[in-house]
Amino acid sequence: MKILVTGGAGFIGSYLVDGLIKNGYEVIVYDNLEEQVHQGKTPSYLNKDAQYVWADVGDYDSFKKVLSNVEGVFHFASMVGVGQSQYRIKKYMEVNDIGTANLWDILVNNKHKVKKVIVSASMSSYGEGLYNCKNCGSIKPPLREEDQLKNKDWELYCPHCRERLTTIPTGEKAPLSPNSIYALSKRIQEDISLLLGKTYDIPVASLRFFNAYGARQSLSNPYTGVCAIFISRLKNDKSPVVFEDGNQSRDFISVHDIVRAAILALEKDEANYEVCNIGSGSPIAIKEMGYLLSRLLNKDIKPSIPGSYRKGDVRYCYADIANAKRVLGWSPEVDISTGLKELIEWAKTEPSFDEFDKAYEELIQKKLLEL
Numbered sequence: 080m081k082i083l084v085t086g087g088a089g090f091i092g093s094y095l096v097d098g099l100i101k102n103g104y105e106v107i108v109y110d111n112l113e114e115q116v117h118q119g120k121t122p123s124y125l126n127k128d129a130q131y132v133w134a135d136v137g138d139y140d141s142f143k144k145v146l147s148n149v150e151g152v153f154h155f156a157s158m159v160g161v162g163q164s165q166y167r168i169k170k171y172m173e174v175n176d177i178g179t180a181n182l183w184d185i186l187v188n189n190k191h192k193v194k195k196v197i198v199s200a201s202m203s204s205y206g207e208g209l210y211n212c213k214n215c216g217s218i219k220p221p222l223r224e225e226d227q228l229k230n231k232d233w234e235l236y237c238p239h240c241r242e243r244l245t246t247i248p249t250g251e252k253a254p255l256s257p258n259s260i261y262a263l264s265k266r267i268q269e270d271i272s273l274l275l276g277k278t279y280d281i282p283v284a285s286l287r288f289f290n291a292y293g294a295r296q297s298l299s300n301p302y303t304g305v306c307a308i309f310i311s312r313l314k315n316d317k318s319p320v321v322f323e324d325g326n327q328s329r330d331f332i333s334v335h336d337i338v339r340a341a342i343l344a345l346e347k348d349e350a351n352y353e354v355c356n357i358g359s360g361s362p363i364a365i366k367e368m369g370y371l372l373s374r375l376l377n378k379d380i381k382p383s384i385p386g387s388y389r390k391g392d393v394r395y396c397y398a399d400i401a402n403a404k405r406v407l408g409w410s411p412e413v414d415i416s417t418g419l420k421e422l423i424e425w426a427k428t429e430p431s432f433d434e435f436d437k438a439y440e441e442l443i444q445k446k447l448l449e450l
Contacts, residue, residue: 080104080151081104081105081107081148081149081150082099082104082105082106082149082150082151082152082153082345083146083149083152083153084106084107084108084109084153084155085136085152085154085155085178085182086110086154086155086156086199087106087108087110087129087153087155088108088110088117088121088122088125088131089116089156090116090296090297090303090334091155091199091288091291091334091337091338092108092110092153092155092156093124093125094293094295094334094335094337094338095153095155095337095338095342096108096125096126097338098339098342100126100128102342104151105130106126106129106130107129107130107131107132107149108125108129108130108131108132109132109136109142109145109156110131110132110133110156111133111135111136112133113158115302116297116300116303118297118299122295124295135174135178136156136174136177136179136181137173137174137177137178139181139184142182142185143185143189146182146185146186146189146191146193147189147191149193150192150193150194151193151194151196151197151345152182152195152196152197153196153197153341153345154179154182154196154197154198154268154272155199156174157174157175157264157268158170158174158261158264159261159302160261160302160303161203161258161259161261161262161391162259162302162389162438162447162448163261163302163441164259164260164261164262164264165259165260165390165391165445166441166445166447168260171260171261171264172260172264175261175264175265175267175268176264176268176271179267179268179271179272182196183271183272183275186275186279187275187279193281194281194282195281195282195283195345195351196272196276196281196282196283196284197283197284197286197344198268198269198283198284198285198286199268199286200265200268200269200285200286200287200288200354201261201262201265201266201288202249202287202288202289202290202330202356202358203257203258203259203261203262203265204257204262204265204266205249205253205254205255205256205393205396206221206222206255206256206257206258206262206393207219207220207221207222207235207256207258207393207394207395207396208246208247208248208249208253208396208397209246209247209248209249209250209253210235210244210245210246210247211244211245211246211247212237212239212240212242212244212245213242213245214237214239214242215237215239215240215242217247218237218238219253219254219256220236220237220238220244221238221256222256222258222391222393223235223394225390228388228449229449231386233324233326233327233388234394235394246362246394246395246396246397248360248397248398248399249356249396249398249399250356250399250401250402251354251355251356251399251402258391258392258393259391269285269287269354273352276352277352282351282352283351283352284345284350284351284352284353284354284355285353285355286337286340286341286344286354286357287355287357288337288357289329289331289332289356289358289397289398290304290305290306290329290330290331290332290358291304291331291332291333291334292304292306292307292331292332292418292419292422293334293335293418293421293422294334294421294422294425294426295425296334296422298310298311298314298426298429298430299311299430299431299432299434301433301434301435301437301438302438305329305365305368306331306372306419306422308435309368309369309372309382310372310376310422310431311431311432311433311434311435312433312435313372313376313378313380314376314426314431314433315431315433316378316380317380317435318380318381318382318383319369319372319373319380319382319383320382320385320387320435320439321365321366321369321382321383322387322388322389323386323387323388323392324366325364325365325366325367325369325382325384326364326365326366327364327392327393327394327395328362328365328395328397329365329368329396330358330359330360330361330362330363330396330398331359331415331418332358332359332411333411333413333418335412335413335418336357336409336413337357339409339412340355340407340409343407343409344407347407347408349406349407350406350407353406354402355400355402355406355407355409356398356400356402356403357400357403357409358397358398358400358411359398359415360397360398360400360411361397361415362397363415366382369381369382370382371419372423375419375420376423376427385450386450387448387449388448388449389442389447389448389449390446390447390448390449391447
């Protein structure tokens with residue numbers, strides 16, 4: 080079976096390519112080698128048994144040509160970065176949504192052999208996660224108001240009785256409330272794919288990835304995942320900067336677990352037209368991740384917690400993974416300690432140019448970061 084992986088030279092995509100080839104699939108990678116991610120270099124980790132097409136998902140004719148002879152598609156090509164998406168609006172919508180529109184316009188209007196499409200969705204589309212109020216039950220609160228954040232009151236309160244809320248796992252049926260252009264673009268990717276897949280009887284599975292981490296994640300891209308950003312700071316003997324009070328949490332999931340879920344989604348008919356959270360199911364406070372990475376790198380550097388905050392950030396969100404267990408027969412296997420040790424060993428010899436300060440200043444200039 081011949082499989083196309085868009086974004087297949089990237090962090091998650093390249094591991095997926097390795098996994099597919101190991102499982103006996105023929106793989107074509109379609110990637111534009113985004114400068115911000117790859118710094119103008121072809122990655123050394125690329126699988127030599129894959130075929131490569133260096134082109135953009137915005138290039139309709141190139142995309143059409145490569146889609147004409149594949150049986151499965153993993154659509155993983157995306158611009159990534161919540162803060163940056165708030166001012167590079169055109170770029171994010173063009174890549175994430177026009178690229179997805181091109182995929183489906185080609186499939187709908189041309190002969191093809193595609194039997195299944197797997198789309199990489201995002202937990203960011205939830206906005207805030209689910210919470211429990213001891214008086215009112217399950218609550219999906221809106222984002223915190225600006226006045227509250229200015230007063231350094233970071234927690235969530237029930238919109239009905241004002242009781243402080245307690246975070247609980249977020250399932251796929253929770254309302255989606257995108258809080259950034261990135262989150263909105265990922266929701267649109269998912270919606271386009273599920274809508275047209277059902278309309279034209281092309282099975283689609285949507286995987287909502289939580290906070291992916293692992294080797295190969297760019298250490299020089301200040302808009303990538305928090306683990307890579309923190310490691311880049313620490314390698315350059317600088318403190319990781321943690322917003323708010325550092326107690327906000329995220330759900331970190333190993334790239335190896337993501338790849339297993341993605342391949343299962345391809346192979347299992349039970350996944351057709353399903354949406355599955357792919358996370359660990361356990362939250363970790365951001366400041367604790369900073370301390371943990373510092374220890375693993377043998378650095379005596381503490382996270383910096385200046386009390387600044389980014390507009391639109393969520394406080395808590397972690398995955399309910401019951402649907403992935405039911406539909407895919409999947410559960411995470413890589414514990415955080417093992418996964419981070421692998422990441423650290425890789426990062427020790429990987430070049431890392433700390434561009435965080437530049438990104439920080441851009442957020443201030445765009446009035447997205449309050450000190």
